[in-house]
Amino acid sequence: xxxxxxxxxxxxxxxxxxxxxxxxxxxxxxxxxxxxxxxxxxxxxxxxxxxxxxxxxxxxxxxxxxxxxxxxxxxxxxxxxxxxxxxxxxxxxxxxxxxxxxxxxxxxxxxxxxxxxxxxxxxxxxxxxxxxxxxxxxxxxxxxxxxxxxxxxxxxxxxxxxxxxxxxxxxxxxxxxxxxxxxxxxxxxxxxxxxxxxxxxxxxxxxxxxxxxxxxxxxxxxxxxxxxxxxxxxxxxxxxxxxxxxxxxxxxxxxxxxxxxxxxxxxx
Numbered sequence: 001x002x003x004x005x006x007x008x009x010x011x012x013x014x015x016x017x018x019x020x021x022x023x024x025x026x027x028x029x030x031x032x033x034x035x036x037x038x039x040x041x042x043x044x045x046x047x048x049x050x051x052x053x054x055x056x057x058x059x060x061x062x063x064x065x066x067x068x069x070x071x072x073x074x075x076x077x078x079x080x081x082x083x084x085x086x087x088x089x090x091x092x093x094x095x096x097x098x099x100x101x102x103x104x105x106x107x108x109x110x111x112x113x114x115x116x117x118x119x120x121x122x123x124x125x126x127x128x129x130x131x132x133x134x135x136x137x138x139x140x141x142x143x144x145x146x147x148x149x150x151x152x153x154x155x156x157x158x159x160x161x162x163x164x165x166x167x168x169x170x171x172x173x174x175x176x177x178x179x180x181x182x183x184x185x186x187x188x189x190x191x192x193x194x195x196x197x198x199x200x201x202x203x204x205x206x207x208x209x210x211x212x213x214x215x216x217x218x219x220x221x222x223x224x225x226x227x228x229x230x231x232x233x234x235x236x237x238x239x240x241x242x243x244x245x246x247x248x249x250x251x252x253x254x255x256x257x258x259x260x261x262x263x264x265x266x267x268x
Contacts, residue, residue, distance in 0.1 A: 016211040018163060019107055023082040025053035030082045030113065038207050045203045048257040052240075055250075056190055057084070059240035059262045060158050061091050063188040066233075066244065066264065067154040068095040072186060074153050076143060078131050078177070079160030080105040083113050088156065089124050099123070102146040104137050106130040107212075131160055132168045134176040152184040159260070161226060162192040163213040170216075174226040183267050187230050190240055190262035192217040197259050223261050230265025237263035 016038035020031040024039040027050075031039075042049055064075070073096060077088045080103040092099040100123040105111065111128050127140040137143060147153055155177055164170040178187060194201065194217045201217070208215035224237050235243060240262040241250045 019081040025050045052258045055241045064091040067186045068092045072154045074100045076102045077156040078104045100146050102143045154186045157189045185267045187265045191223045227265045233264045
């Protein structure tokens, strides 16, 4: 089940794309020279970015498993990005094989990968929609077919709202999506922050301004506001390696430099 809804002319490989840069940080191969060059400029300024990307990915896996263990059986994964195993439906179905997953992204290249990697199993689908227009996500036929909004839903906004500018209103985006969910639903959110890398940030942000989407890191208090209407679960909104770690302890110096917050909240 997938809806690409784009032509080949819409795929822009002349400018770096954040999803493909993220794929490069993770060691993936679904990127182009322009993405690798941009990513290397970011790594030059913040060498820890690769660790942060992996830590964010690990947070996603732990959070998905946690919401499924709590009883959630349907997930909307907004800002899917380039598919990287394990993908959300694979993580979720390790716990419960009947979980339904609607993937959402606004990038035609992600859509092309989704058709090959994400939607070949039952009860998964892909919607080409833009989180900056949250109604387009909620009203998309693929989302409406897969998701029953009368039952609790896990909404994943993992490493996505920092690509929404202040003018586009990340709080409004999160609020509109959250309001559509019934009580007992859960919000899984991570977001880049300005709190740990004041040096080097101007050059990093310049790289992203030349990409297809700008990077807009935000302080803890602002990221926390995106959970309005949700009760944060322990341990709260923390740097992603600190959210319910389940492996060997990370070196403190690596955690200290991880500029990504993550948390999970339950709608009250």
